[in-house]
Amino acid sequence: MQIYKVGGAVRDRLLGKPVTDIDWVVVGATTEEMLAKGFRPVGADFPVFLHPKSGEEYALARTERKNGRGYGGFIFHASPDVTLEEDLIRRDLTINAMAEDDQQNLTDPYHGQRDLEARLLRHVSPAFAEDPLRVLRVARFAARYAELGFTVAPETLELMRQLSESGELEALTAERSWKEIARALMEDQPQVFIEVLRECGALKVLMPEVDALFGVPQPAAHHPEIDTGVHTLSVLEQAALHKQPLSVRWACLLHDLGKGLTPEEEWPRHIAHEHKGLKLIKAVNERFKAPKDCQELALLVGEYHTHGHRALELKPSTLLELLQSFDVYRRPQRFEEFIAACEMDARGRKGLEQRSYPQADYLRGAATAARSIAVQPLLEKGFKGPELGEAIKRERLRALKAYKEAASA
Ligand code: ATP
Ligand code: MG
Secondary structure: OEEEEEOHHHHHHHOOOOOOOOEEEEEOOOHHHHHHOOOEEEOOOOOEEEOOOOOOEEEEOEEEEEOOOOOOOEEEEEOOOOOHHHHHHOOOEHHHOOEEOOOOOEEOOOOHHHHHHHOEEOEOOHHHHHOOHHHHHHHHHHHHHHHHOOEEOHHHHHHHHHHHHHOHHHHOOHHHHHHHHHHHHOOOOHHHHHHHHHHOOHHHHHOHHHHOOOOOEOOOOOOOOOEHHHHHHHHHHHHHHOOOOHHHHHHHHHOOHHHHHOOHHHOOOOOOHHHHOHHHHHHHHHHOOOOHHHHHHHHHHHHHHHHHHOHHHOOHHHHHHHHHHOOOOOOHHHHHHHHHHHHHHHHOOOOOOOOOOHHHHHHHHHHHHHHOOOOHHHHHOOOOHHHHHHHHHHHHHHHHHHHHHHHHO
16 A cells, blocks of 8 residues: 555645644555554545544545535545545645655646646636535635735636535535634635635625625725725734634624615615624524634624724713623623724724724723622622622622723823
8 A cells, every 4th residue: 555645734845834734645455454554444434544643534545426416415436446646636726636655756646736836726627616615615725825825716716606606505514614614714814715705706605694795885984995895804804913713703704794784875874783783693603503602702792892992982881781791790701802803893994903992991991890899798788689689780880980980080
């Protein structure tokens, strides 16, 4: 049997990027031979094994044939007579379809190295169109390598466009899509992921609520960039620049969905967009079965981001309601993430990227004030149950009034 490094490990070595996980392909072996060498089988659909010591993935070289819709609709064929070239041709991009032996001899039948130099994300063969997940993968790679100047080859974009129009994207499971979305959002330029999806028409299918924001104007006084879609991309870009976690990036992407619902005659104003957007945010959350923390934060940021921006003008009672809505006493971290998302929203505007955001510290101070009231004296006064809850709220309100006065003095 011959063993080769394939995929990302080869690509990233040639790019001079750190290689984290290594995928291997094994040519000329049977399952029995692999088991005899102590490899542990994984993967129900095709023969993939884990190395007994390193735990890295070793796949038997295989071919595949499309049979029906979606990812389930593949017939795999793995046998010792499948060649390396046959295995490589089923891969998505030429830069991912190179293999290397233990002497670093490159096997590159589909000119991945040429495309690396040309900074092109190009599909290997027309079979690309057989797995709609590849649309998301290419957009994700575009986000990751944008910094190096990579773009999607026009003919690949055309295939992605056809795939998006074919209805195949709808066959993707929430789990497979979310995995790609989550990884793409954590790249350094997640906005490129959304841009590429939009360019090939996939955004309209996957997240029509986000797609609808392009072409929707906002008031120039607050939004010099005007376009709501452009603004959303900038907010996402800021979130990545500031190394925000996934939940914040997800919330940034969805925070303004309500603006897509504003009747044109009300443009560029978006009255109550925060509230109107909630059902859209919920729909997108559920479509991709986003993790609970992402779902929750997106909804809270959607509903309250304007409160965040107006923090210094909020009445103490409104400030208290905000803190209560976030359950800031038990969930301080989530409130921090809300503040971060608001700040990214404020900075994700043309020419305002460097602005200061005093609201952030003001909100933190308010949370501290509300949290540090003394409960013991209330217990000593004999408050219990719901009455105690009311008394605590009164104390918090008192604390917030004092806080606001001190801050404006
Ligand atoms: P990463 O750095 O994100 O791990 P990678 O290229 O190694 O990038 P993997 O998902 O680990 O990506 O897959 C390993 C290889 O398997 C890819 O380089 C590609 O050749 C192939 N591959 C993975 N998923 C697909 C797919 N859906 N369609 C075609 N080829 C795929
Ligand atoms: Mg990999």
